[in-house]
Amino acid sequence: MKFNVYLSGEIHSDWREQIIQGCQANDLDITFSSANTDHDSSDSAGDALGAESQSFWRDHKSAKVNAIRIKTLIERCDVAIIRFGDKYKQWNAAFDAGYCAALAKPYITLHSEDIVHPLKEVDAAAHAWATTPEQVVETLKYLSSN
Amino acid sequence: MKFNVYLSGEIHSDWREQIIQGCQANDLDITFSSANTDHDSSDSAGDALGAESQSFWRDHKSAKVNAIRIKTLIERCDVAIIRFGDKYKQWNAAFDAGYCAALAKPYITLHSEDIVHPLKEVDAAAHAWATTPEQVVETLKYLSSN
Amino acid sequence: MKFNVYLSGEIHSDWREQIIQGCQANDLDITFSSANTDHDSSDSAGDALGAESQSFWRDHKSAKVNAIRIKTLIERCDVAIIRFGDKYKQWNAAFDAGYCAALAKPYITLHSEDIVHPLKEVDAAAHAWATTPEQVVETLKYLSSN
């Protein structure tokens, strides 16, 4: 069974690569997609549309350009993996989770145990919670088998 | 014009009261609603359904009970105010924002300027960004007039 | 906070009355509704439209008439309570649960622990599982407070 999987969240570790390589090693029929994961490139997504002197509007323009891609990919996916790391606010990951929940698009959270409490609302609407990329690979392997 | 306003996010300051009192002082025809804002009561929302030994499942049960209320109120509201404070992760606030965005329910963010960058995706889908409760009151006054 | 609650499932015990009276005793602002809970009356819902010689078609006509009411009430409710008793197949209760799940309408299941395994798919999409009417009353009291 073919799956489209959207990978949302943390960009400062290699969890995406681990999941993708783990699925490839298992020959799973899965297509992966992501928002732009290059921080500087993402922050300057709107610069081509004209420079902004205020950081709020620069961020605003870039975030809206990025949203075209994110929105399209979330709507195309069958399931999303939403990763929360140890650092940064990662409100965009929680935003994606809420967006998925309202669209009734299933998602799996990926985060360590120490942030279970602040993520309880996000986990409550998830279909699964994993703590390691290997667990995500196992779950995708299970789902796409047969 | 009558509005139903949902107040989401930070529970450790009195921003809700400031907005509600500011609107009452202006005689605005607005009904406000919120999730349970009492931290301990919210965390124990599921306890009546049986004790849990693992904190993940206790959180899970409580968050799902609270979600019945939150989901119902977001769907009933015309506009949400989503507050991000200085402390805590507040992933639930970002989750509510994503939920509103996917439902095409307008929301106004309320946060200080120093967290503009990490909130850019959340602000990009908002209809407005305010830095003080007074600004929210002014905006609601404007919207509900005439 | 006002809630519309739909009560689905078992008609051979007084769980509905226990919930309704428990909520009244707490002065909760809740409106309850149900399918027709009189077995014989429900089975003959379609008889006024002409007698049927085959039991399949008699059942079919009655079930479709009842579905007008059930469908309308589920769509009007904010949350459903879905009760599974010890006897009978109660496939209609599971059907209502699936219907709620697809509409993203929250529901709480009410059943004893010994049928947790066969109800796992139904419980997995529920917002809560209760074992007694008192627990349902407590949860509705919590949800409708404030």
Added chain:
Amino acid sequence: MKFNVYLSGEIHSDWREQIIQGCQANDLDITFSSANTDHDSSDSAGDALGAESQSFWRDHKSAKVNAIRIKTLIERCDVAIIRFGDKYKQWNAAFDAGYCAALAKPYITLHSEDIVHPLKEVDAAAHAWATTPEQVVETLKYLSSN
């Protein structure tokens, strides 16, 4: 005409194989899909995400993982076949039927005559009722012809 058919329900008899082989024997352009039909494998779907000491939560995790697959397949299908056998509660089959009904996804029930009465609500929302896999094959042959 190409059809995607989802096969839901009983896992203890070979009705799926009979339908698939019957359609292949007729060279029908039909793609079939199912939930995981291996009982033990299905019950342990969530085990990779961490062991649970309580059976409720083990069931819960596995059912939610399975729901990612079921939900995706139901939404992709054009018509579902929902099978009720002689044994077990099979509430998940009735749940799938309700889910299909709310999504306006057509389904055909497959069950013997002796359970017509308890299945009347499920049959009332179905597009057809069959008593044998051969009848399902005949109906799919009819639908996909021309």
Added chain:
Amino acid sequence: MKFNVYLSGEIHSDWREQIIQGCQANDLDITFSSANTDHDSSDSAGDALGAESQSFWRDHKSAKVNAIRIKTLIERCDVAIIRFGDKYKQWNAAFDAGYCAALAKPYITLHSEDIVHPLKEVDAAAHAWATTPEQVVETLKYLSSN
């Protein structure tokens, strides 16, 4: 239980009055609505917007003005009664039935037995078929009771 009922179809007999009076005689909590049932007035609904020399465009303008009312009332109703009489094409009644079906709005057809065959597709998507206004009253009485 309160119901909003839309009465669609034949305008040359008093079936609407029979249903409304029958429900009033039973003190049912039902609100009825209809398209404009005055033939000449309905045909000239668009005349105020300017005369048309071609009958197609006169009909077109009037039908579109009437559609504002019909569409609004169908969307507001809980159940529609769709009446097919002995004369005339009554394609608008079948059109309303298809409109209801696609919106998953339940409807009851009201017609005599001799037109069962040409109405089979319309009846197949209905929740009930009645042959007399009395049967409709009985069914509405049943539905709105309790």
Added chain:
Amino acid sequence: MKFNVYLSGEIHSDWREQIIQGCQANDLDITFSSANTDHDSSDSAGDALGAESQSFWRDHKSAKVNAIRIKTLIERCDVAIIRFGDKYKQWNAAFDAGYCAALAKPYITLHSEDIVHPLKEVDAAAHAWATTPEQVVETLKYLSSN
């Protein structure tokens, strides 16, 4: 530009063939689909599921089996052509038109001028009215060009 076109209505003339051949002669990139247009075969669509003694139920079963196909094809199509001939009631064609209208699926009606008045509601929601298959071919040629 590729189009999927559903052909609904009259089965007693060769209008479908005229449109299909006209489009093929113009090398248009169009896929056509239809309900079963063989009258006897269509009327017996449900017979494989068991004989019925009453004509209402025989019709009902067949119409519901046919509805699986019709519903699927209407939802897959980009535009429907809905044909009303000189004879018969053709309520199913008007039903399909209403179904398309509620789904916001564009349709073109095909009928002679003498039935403009009884079809005014159906034409009012159509995107075009043609009187000959050649006009439909011209319109499809125009739409699929470039």
Added chain:
Amino acid sequence: MKFNVYLSGEIHSDWREQIIQGCQANDLDITFSSANTDHDSSDSAGDALGAESQSFWRDHKSAKVNAIRIKTLIERCDVAIIRFGDKYKQWNAAFDAGYCAALAKPYITLHSEDIVHPLKEVDAAAHAWATTPEQVVETLKYLSSN
């Protein structure tokens, strides 16, 4: 029959007052709503949220605040009246028309005959076209009668 009517477009003539007074003179049960029709006040809708040095962003903030009101009112209305005057671009009126069309919300355009050609796409999706406020009043009187 009660109607909610949204009045969109031109703010430089008294067409709104003419329609409202005409309906009041006829005692029609209609509630009217509008965007803010005070040009300066509308342009400064976002000023309370902080001054902007660039006119694009000042406009952007104000337009988004106004959109909260417009969106809410369009979704609440049963029918919109969309007015195009002789001057100005009035792209917001055409935008509202497109918004209504996509939501399947009926609207009536109000404009003089000399701009029929550039408004053909907007009129094509409308339920009616009027050239004077009196015609709109007549149409609303017709629709809300009975």
Added chain:
Amino acid sequence: MKFNVYLSGEIHSDWREQIIQGCQANDLDITFSSANTDHDSSDSAGDALGAESQSFWRDHKSAKVNAIRIKTLIERCDVAIIRFGDKYKQWNAAFDAGYCAALAKPYITLHSEDIVHPLKEVDAAAHAWATTPEQVVETLKYLSSN
């Protein structure tokens, strides 16, 4: 990442060709579509369905035929580019923008700075504003990369 892009608006300059050629020069995996951009051909889209003596109805027929194509293409696209030139009313472009907004389909506006004020509502619902085709190409290149 593959994108379907709909190009809406001005037909009197070569902005479409500039964007298409710019994307081809960058080997982007993008499919472009448009309404009919030949003015005379577009105005006569409905002529094959019979001549009209009144210009309103000729425009009406043509606009409705064109709407079949436009509606289908907007619903198929991932993002729309909506161009406003210096001349003409271009209400159809604003209409398309409103249609996209209500469907939550992202769009980018393309217009010069001097019409920022009258386009503020259209820009407020856009994901980006560009002033040159090159900026659009850069943005599409960014979006479809990786």
